[in-house]
Amino acid sequence: MTEQNDYESIPGTYVYDARRGRIGYALNMFCMSLNKAENRARFKSDEAAYLDTFPLTAEQRRAVLERDWLGMLKVGGNIYYTIKIAFCDGLTFQDVAGMMSGVPKETYVQMMLAGGRSPEGNRFKDPVKAGE
Amino acid sequence: MARIVAGIACSHVPAIGVAMDRGQTGTPYWEPLFKGYQPARDWLKKLEPDVAIVVYNDHANAFSLELIPTFLIGVADRFPIADEGFGPRPVPVVEGHSQLAWHLAESLILDEFDMTIANEMPVDHGLTVPLSVTCGQPAAWPFKVIPICVNVVQYPPPTGARCYKLGQAIRRAVDAFPEDLRVVIYGTGGMSHQLQGERAGLINRQFDTAFLDNMTKDPVSLTRITHTEYMREAGSEGVEMVMWHVMRGALDADAAEVYRHYHVPASNTAAALMVLENRSGS
Numbered sequence: 001m002t003e004q005n006d007y008e009s010i011p012g013t014y015v016y017d018a019r020r021g022r023i024g025y026a027l028n029m030f031c032m033s034l035n036k037a038e039n040r041a042r043f044k045s046d047e048a049a050y051l052d053t054f055p056l057t058a059e060q061r062r063a064v065l066e067r068d069w070l071g072m073l074k075v076g077g078n079i080y081y082t083i084k085i086a087f088c089d090g091l092t093f094q095d096v097a098g099m100m101s102g103v104p105k106e107t108y109v110q111m112m113l114a115g116g117r118s119p120e121g122n123r124f125k126d127p128v129k130a131g132e
Numbered sequence: 133m134a135r136i137v138a139g140i141a142c143s144h145v146p147a148i149g150v151a152m153d154r155g156q157t158g159t160p161y162w163e164p165l166f167k168g169y170q171p172a173r174d175w176l177k178k179l180e181p182d183v184a185i186v187v188y189n190d191h192a193n194a195f196s197l198e199l200i201p202t203f204l205i206g207v208a209d210r211f212p213i214a215d216e217g218f219g220p221r222p223v224p225v226v227e228g229h230s231q232l233a234w235h236l237a238e239s240l241i242l243d244e245f246d247m248t249i250a251n252e253m254p255v256d257h258g259l260t261v262p263l264s265v266t267c268g269q270p271a272a273w274p275f276k277v278i279p280i281c282v283n284v285v286q287y288p289p290p291t292g293a294r295c296y297k298l299g300q301a302i303r304r305a306v307d308a309f310p311e312d313l314r315v316v317i318y319g320t321g322g323m324s325h326q327l328q329g330e331r332a333g334l335i336n337r338q339f340d341t342a343f344l345d346n347m348t349k350d351p352v353s354l355t356r357i358t359h360t361e362y363m364r365e366a367g368s369e370g371v372e373m374v375m376w377h378v379m380r381g382a383l384d385a386d387a388a389e390v391y392r393h394y395h396v397p398a399s400n401t402a403a404a405l406m407v408l409e410n411r412s413g414s
Contacts, residue, residue, distance in 0.1 A: 006360050010363055010368070011331055012329040012330030012332075013331050016285065029198070031192070035216065084217040088217065092399070097333055098333075100330060100332050101333060115337065115397075116334060116335025117332075117334045118334075118335075123364050
């Protein structure tokens with residue numbers, strides 16, 4: 001049995017759980033709306049006006065307008081939803097993953113080609129446990 | 133009598149579908165992955181199943197956060213291809229097997245699995261990429277498809293043990309269907325990958341290899357992996373491997389491995405394809 005919220009000890013990871021579900025609903029439903037071509041066109045033509053039609057917080061709105069991918073996760077964004085903004089921008093999942101991990105695109109591509117990010121040292125936030 | 137003859141575990145990385153749709157499968161990046169698919173395509177063509185039950189997760193396409201079914205079965209005669217934010221994939225419409233699907237829905241619910249029933253839904257890359265991987269690019273899919281969706285987008289997904297038991301219930305239901313049908317079951321998603329946060333790009337070949345080995349050696353031990361262990365070891369999105377247990381639970385305990393292909397990377401993901409056959413066979 002998984003203990004409740006014991007995944008909080010994993011570094012660099014934003015599990016879309018009840019807590020994030022409660023704050024992220026409107027943000028994610030805005031992203032969902034981009035599945036429709038006419039909404040993508042409306043968003044592209046005037047992002048701020050389109051966002052006005054959703055009850056976002058100021059921080060959620062800023063994160064979207066600035067394409068702060070990591071910031072969106074921190075204010076309740078779910079990656080399967082926020083990625084739809086990236087698709088609208090013509091970015092790929094790998095582009096966004098690289099940006100979230102804070103390295104240049106080419107560095108990220110090379111890391112993946114070399115077998116990906118190792119779990120070694122990346123299992124726990126706690127540096128003592130992470131070193132185990 | 134209907135019979136489940138084989139199981140297929142298959143990653144459903146959207147970029148794999150995009151590479152096929154854009155004719156890029158022969159590029160140096162993609163060629164090693166696609167080369168490894170061919171033996172499974174040949175095997176499946178020879179097997180000639182009538183129906184495929186495809187266990188997958190929707191990615192904010194058929195469903196949103198408005199309604200989050202933990203387990204869902206599609207009972208329609210046809211399922212259109214979803215627009216996932218960049219237009220629908222140019223692949224054939226998915227034809228359902230409504231009669232078997234309704235039989236499964238009734239049997240599973242009376243067997244204490246509280247399925248949501250979908251009469252209308254589009255299907256996304258979670259379902260279509262495994263079909264493309266195993267069938268290539270035919271003008272029409274070579275068998276009918278019954279979609280079974282598992283929530284892995286809103287935490288918590290159902291446990292691995294629960295998924296395995298659902299597979300066992302699917303097996304009982306298929307066995308009780310009077311028509312003579314050959315059925316394959318797909319468990320999709322995985323393997324290790326993390327799409328989000330500073331830790332994006334995590335891959336754990338050791339975990340994946342042990343997982344693949346235990347699909348035949350000790351599948352029940354795999355059902356005890358907790359969600360946190362999946363996320364810590366195999367990446368936050370690696371938790372979708374719980375869907376493989378639905379497939380595994382629907383097979384014989386001593387099902388045999390027929391084929392395996394494992395490749396890193398497919399975009400952000402460790403991609404796998406595994407074929408298992410029931411010895412009770414065809």
